[in-house]
Amino acid sequence: MIFGIIIAFSYPAYRISAYIALSACTAFFIRGLTQKKNELFPLILLFFIYGYLSMQPYVAPEFPSDHVIHYADGDKWIITGVVEGKPIKDGDRVKFILNAETLGRNTPVSGRLRITVSGDVPDDLSAGDKVSFVSRIKAIRNFNNPGGFDYERFMAFQEVWATASVYGDLSELFEVLENKEIRGLEKFRRKISDLIEETGPGKHVAILKALIIGEKNEIEQDAREDFSQAGIAHLLAISGLHIGIIAAFTFIFFRRMLSSFGFFLWDMWPRKGAAVLSWFPIVAYGLLAGIAASSSTQRAVIATTVFFLAIVCDKNHNSMNMLAIAAILILFIHPPSLFSVPFQLSFSAVFSIIYGFSKIHDKKAADKGNRMREKLLSFFLVSLFATLGTLPFIMLYYNQVTLVGLFANFIFIPVIGFVVVPLGVFSVFLYPFSIKYASLCIHISAFVLANTLETVTPTYLEIFGFYILGWAVLEIMAISPQTTDEEEQARRRRAKIVVVVIMLAGILNAHYWLKERFWHDDLRITVIDVGQGSSALVETPGGSCFLMDGGGFPDNSSFDVGERILAPFLLHKRIRTIDKIILSHADSDHLNGLLYIAGHFNVKKSGPTARHQITRVI
Numbered sequence: 001m002i003f004g005i006i007i008a009f010s011y012p013a014y015r016i017s018a019y020i021a022l023s024a025c026t027a028f029f030i031r032g033l034t035q036k037k038n039e040l041f042p043l044i045l046l047f048f049i050y051g052y053l054s055m056q057p058y059v060a061p062e063f064p065s066d067h068v069i070h071y072a073d074g075d076k077w078i079i080t081g082v083v084e085g086k087p088i089k090d091g092d093r094v095k096f097i098l099n100a101e102t103l104g105r106n107t108p109v110s111g112r113l114r115i116t117v118s119g120d121v122p123d124d125l126s127a128g129d130k131v132s133f134v135s136r137i138k139a140i141r142n143f144n145n146p147g148g149f150d151y152e153r154f155m156a157f158q159e160v161w162a163t164a165s166v167y168g169d170l171s172e173l174f175e176v177l178e179n180k181e182i183r184g185l186e187k188f189r190r191k192i193s194d195l196i197e198e199t200g201p202g203k204h205v206a207i208l209k210a211l212i213i214g215e216k217n218e219i220e221q222d223a224r225e226d227f228s229q230a231g232i233a234h235l236l237a238i239s240g241l242h243i244g245i246i247a248a249f250t251f252i253f254f255r256r257m258l259s260s261f262g263f264f265l266w267d268m269w270p271r272k273g274a275a276v277l278s279w280f281p282i283v284a285y286g287l288l289a290g291i292a293a294s295s296s297t298q299r300a301v302i303a304t305t306v307f308f309l310a311i312v313c314d315k316n317h318n319s320m321n322m323l324a325i326a327a328i329l330i331l332f333i334h335p336p337s338l339f340s341v342p343f344q345l346s347f348s349a350v351f352s353i354i355y356g357f358s359k360i361h362d363k364k365a366a367d368k369g370n371r372m373r374e375k376l377l378s379f380f381l382v383s384l385f386a387t388l389g390t391l392p393f394i395m396l397y398y399n400q401v402t403l404v405g406l407f408a409n410f411i412f413i414p415v416i417g418f419v420v421v422p423l424g425v426f427s428v429f430l431y432p433f434s435i436k437y438a439s440l441c442i443h444i445s446a447f448v449l450a451n452t453l454e455t456v457t458p459t460y461l462e463i464f465g466f467y468i469l470g471w472a473v474l475e476i477m478a479i480s481p482q483t484t485d486e487e488e489q490a491r492r493r494r495a496k497i498v499v500v501v502i503m504l505a506g507i508l509n510a511h512y513w514l515k516e517r518f519w520h521d522d523l524r525i526t527v528i529d530v531g532q533g534s535s536a537l538v539e540t541p542g543g544s545c546f547l548m549d550g551g552g553f554p555d556n557s558s559f560d561v562g563e564r565i566l567a568p569f570l571l572h573k574r575i576r577t578i579d580k581i582i583l584s585h586a587d588s589d590h591l592n593g594l595l596y597i598a599g600h601f602n603v604k605k606s607g608p609t610a611r612h613q614i615t616r617v618i
Contacts, residue, residue, distance in 0.1 A: 001331060004051025005338050012059040014052075022049045054335040058157050068100045068111040069161045072139040077103040079164060080132040080177070084112065087125050094121040097160065098131070113137065114155060114163040122176060133174040135164040143565050144529045147457055147572020157336035243300035246285055247307075250278040275308040298333075302326040319354045323347065341397050345390050352389025352470075353382055359478040388470060392463040399457060399571045456574045462509065465502050472498040517574050518543035528569060530561050533589030537570070545575055548582045552592025562596025570601070577602040 025042045032039025063069050071077065080102045087096040098113045117133075125131075139162055142152045155161065166174050255274035286301040303322040309315075327347055330337050337343045360381065458466075475495035479488050524539040530551025538546040551561045570576075578601055581594055597603070 001047040001051035001328060002338060004048040004053075005055050005331065005335050007048075008052040008055035009059055009339070012056065015056050015060065018049050018052050022046070022053065025049060051331070051335065054331075058159070058336050061156075061159075061161070063161075064110060066109050068103070068109050068113060068137055069139065071103060071109070072137045072162045074137070076134055076136045078105070078132060078134055079103060079113070079137070080130070081113070083125065083127055083129045083131060085127055087121070093118050094125070096125075097158070098164075111162070112158075112160045114140075114160050115166070116163070117166045117174060119167075119174075121174070125176065130177040131175065132177050133164075133166050135166050137162050137164050143531065145565060145569040145572075147568045148565060149568065153339070157339065243282060243286070243297070243304055247278055247282055247304050250281050251275065254278055272312050275311040279305060279308050298326070298330050300326075302329050320351075323350055323354065341393070344393050348389045348393060349386040352385045355471075356381065356385035356389075356474060359474040392458055392466050395456075395458050396463065399567070456576065457568070457571045465505060465509075468498060469502045472496075472502070513574050528566065530565055530593060533561075533587070533593070535561075535566065535590075535593060537573075537575075544579045545577065546580050546582060547578050547594070547597065549584055549590040550581075550593025550595075550597060552588050552590065552594075554588045554592075556592050556595065560596055561593035563600075566593055566597055567600065570597070577604065579604050 025045045028042040029039050029046060032042065079098070079100060081098040081100040084097040084099050087094050094117045096115055098115045100109050100111055100113055103109050115133075115135075140152045140155050140160070142148065142150060155163075251274050253274075254277040255270050258270040258273045282301060282304050286297055303326045306322045306325050330343070357378075472495040476492055476499070479492040479495075481492070483489065520539075520543070521541045523541060524537075526537045526539075528535040528537060528551070532553070533551040534549050535551045536548045538548065540546075547566075550566055553559050553561065556562075570578075578597065581598060581603055583594060584590055
């Protein structure tokens with residue numbers, strides 16, 4: 001199914017052929033069932049074709065005649081529609097998805113728009129509100145630089161192909177026609193949010209909202225960077241750690257409670273009853289944390305549900321099967337989840353943990369001291385396997401590798417996972433106590449924070465080689481060299497051969513990139529797409545690099561061209577050092593994009609501070 005989704009993204013124009021193949025495979029599979037044959041190949045092909053077809057609405061959409069995309073890049077309209085999902089505050093701007101209903105006075109339309117409103121928007125604006133405003137509809141387009149973020153694809157996977165923005169006097173341009181009363185779950189989430197805010201002010205307020213109810217939009221950028229550099233950014237997402245802790249607490253509580261009643265002791269009913277009762281707080285917490293928007297929360301809730309079902313049905317659970325079921329259910333619901341960063345990080349981490357532990361067989365010690373050491377070792381290995389499993393994706397999407405992540409997890413997983421989250425969910429009135437402890441640990445983390453090593457962007461071939469190398473190393477570690485089993489010895493030899501091949505391929509890959517970066521003998525000039533303004537990269541024979549201008553917008557806080565466009569492009573080309581930055585003139589559309597590069601890249605031009613390492617040429 002995953003392979004079908006990937007093929008659909010690369011080759012989307014074969015919808016009719018896929019339907020024909022689907023009909024044929026269905027016929028073969030049904031015939032096999034009636035004849036009681038094991039028709040495995042048609043079944044596998046069915047899932048492949050389903051994966052391919054499920055992506056068609058996102059990669060090859062067929063827009064109806066009244067879709068808003070047909071009105072893009074034209075005149076301004078009075079746009080009326082209903083807010084979908086929770087509006088997101090970003091500084092002085094508010095962003096939300098709008099289900100468009102009409103343009104002008106009475107032109108009915110369909111489709112979704114990404115709306116950005118700059119200025120004061122009603123605080124109670126929420127999903128279901130009907131709004132009207134004046135704006136021009138614009139089709140979503142990317143900046144055409146290698147290594148840049150594919151914003152067009154990102155929004156298409158949300159079935160959004162156009163945007164609209166509102167600036168200026170909002171009293172004249174933006175109007176809430178109908179304010180829907182906030183009810184149910186969203187009202188409860190707001191009450192919890194208000195309760196957390198009563199403990200402020202402070203950075204811990206936004207962090208607690210992320211930990212307890214999954215609201216990460218209020219976390220300041222410097223706090224995000226602190227968590228990211230410490231290697232504990234995963235704690236800000238409601239994931240298997242949080243769901244697992246709640247499941248463990250509730251399961252132990254309900255099992256002990258049911259065990260106190262004699263009539264429950266037959267046929268393991270305390271255990272089965274605890275599994276059933278524990279499922280309800282897990283689902284409730286998942287809904288509170290925003291299960292619809294988070295693949296990590298979805299995976300954790302689904303996997304825990306399968307685990308509890310296995311207990312109720314007296315079946316042995318298999319961790320890899322639970323992971324597979326969670327993945328396939330998420331992809332059935334929303335196939336583009338495969339391309340989302342949280343989905344890839346979440347599943348690569350858990351897969352690496354499960355597979356890593358399946359290959360490392362520790363001998364259980366008899367005495368208590370050794371058991372404690374083994375628990376600490378297991379805790380370290382969980383962090384190690386998760387770090388290694390997500391390493392290529394972290395480099396691919398964030399271009400950085402933390403040097404202290406393994407050690408920071410020893411501090412923060414117990415503190416946040418076993419203090420803040422349980423107390424926050426089960427004992428809201430204890431927030432002041434747990435907040436103080438959590439806030440103290442966050443400040444300790446910032447104090448002892450080590451440097452972050454920024455990386456270049458790896459290729460997909462390099463990522464594939466990394467995982468193959470990891471598999472081969474685990475195979476070698478899992479098989480003792482003293483074993484007499486010929487098949488085991490053959491597996492060990494094959495794994496060693498794979499290691500040698502991958503290392504040779506790595507050497508050739510390094511030679512290729514060194515030649516591309518430093519050993520070329522031609523002059524290369526690349527004009528970079530930065531929208532308004534200009535920017536160009538000059539690479540001389542021998543690898544020296546000069547960056548002329550950097551584009552930019554008047555307000556870097558709204559969109560930093562240096563961070564969002566120039567940095568991904570340079571890292572895509574394996575460039576971490578700039579010999580000189582040249583500024584033609586100090587207008588914002590030439591200067592502002594250079595500030596991030598001067599502060600985060602190695603710029604050889606001397607100066608008192610990194611941000612002043614800019615040579616002005618008039």
